[in-house]
Amino acid sequence: MTAVVFDLDGTLIDSAPDIAANANAVLEEMGMSPLPEAQLRGFIGKGVGHLIGQVLAASGQAADGPFHAPMVQRFNARYDTAFENTVIYPSVVPALEALIDAGCVLGICTNKPIAPTHAVLRHLRLDGYFGVVYGGDSLSQRKPDPAPLLAAAKDLGHAQVIYVGDSEVDAETAANAKVPFLIYTEGYRKTPVHDLPHDAAFNDFKQLSGLVAALMKG
Template structure:
C-alpha cells in the first residue's frame, strides 16, 4: 500500500472545521447592541469572518454606521466576554469532518490548526468540541507577531506538529493566500465563510463535503 502523501494536514478553524457563525453572530450583535447599533444578519456575518474578532467587530460597525477605534475599543471586551461564555452554544462540526479526522489519524497523519482566531479562543472552542487530543499544534492570530495571510503562522503550525510534507485546508481567500505564500498545497471547502465563490479562491482543489477530503489529499499529493 502506498504511503499517504502528507505528514501533516493543517486546518483553518472558523468556516473550515466548524460552523461557528451562530455563536459569532450572537456575540457580534450583543456587542453592537451595547454600542447602540442594530443587529447584523447571520448570513452577512458569515462573509465577515476570517481576520480575527477585532476585525469582525470593525466590519459589524461598518455595516451599521460609522467606525472608529474608540468604538472598537469599547465593544471588543463586550464581544470577547460574551463569545467566551457562549463559544459552542450553536457551533457544530461540518458534516463528515470527525470521520475524516479519524481517518487521517489512522493514517498516522498529524493534524494542526492555523487560524486568525485568538489562540486562547481557538483552544477554548477546540476543548468545548472535544477535540483537545486531535491536534498536535494550534496557532492563533496572536500566537506570533504576524497573522495570516503571512505564511509564518502556517510554517509555525507545521513545525510544532513535527514537520514534514504538509497540506492546508481552508475556506477563504486569506487561507489560500496563506498557503500560496507558504508554497504549501491547499484545498478549499465550498461550504465555509468565503466572501467570494469558492472557485475564485485559487485553491489547488475544492471539496463539497468532508467525505471527499482523503481522496482529494491523495490526488493533491500525487
C-alpha cells in the same frame, strides 16, 4: 509522513451563529441595532479586530473610531463561552480519524484568538486530534501572513504540509506559504472557488482523505 493543517471557523466548525449573536449583543450594549447573521458571516476570517471594524462600518460608524476598542473588549469577554450554537460540519470527525489512520499528523491555524480556539475545541471534543494549535494572537503575525501556518508545520515536524480552509484568507495564506491548499466550499467564502488558488475543492469531508492521499502521492 504528511502534516495536514486546518483552519477552524467555516472549515471544521460552523461557528457563525454564535459569532453573530456575540457581535449583535455587543452592538445592542453600545446602543446600536443588530445586523443580519448572513451579513455578519461575511465578516469572519480575519480576526476579531477586523470583524468589529466591519460591524461598525456596516452600522454607519467609523471602523477604527472610538467604539472599536471597547467593542473588541466586550466581544472578547464572552468569546471563550460563545459556542452554544456552534456545530462540527458533517463527517469531520471520521475524516480526521481517517487521516490519522493514514499516518498524517494534524494541526490548526486559525485567526480566531487562541483562548476561544482551545475552548471551542474542548467543548466539541476535537482537541485530542491536533498536535499543535495556532490562533490569531499566537504570533505577532496572523493570516494571510504565512508565519503561523509555517510555525504550525515546523512544530509538527513534517516536511510535506497541506493546508485545508474555506476562505479567501486561507487561500492567500497557503499561497504565501507555498503549500498545497484544499478548499472546503461550504464555509464562509464570498469569492467564487474558481477565482481562488487551490489544488482541489470539496463539499463533503468524506472526500478529504482521498484528496490528501492524492497530494501525498504527487
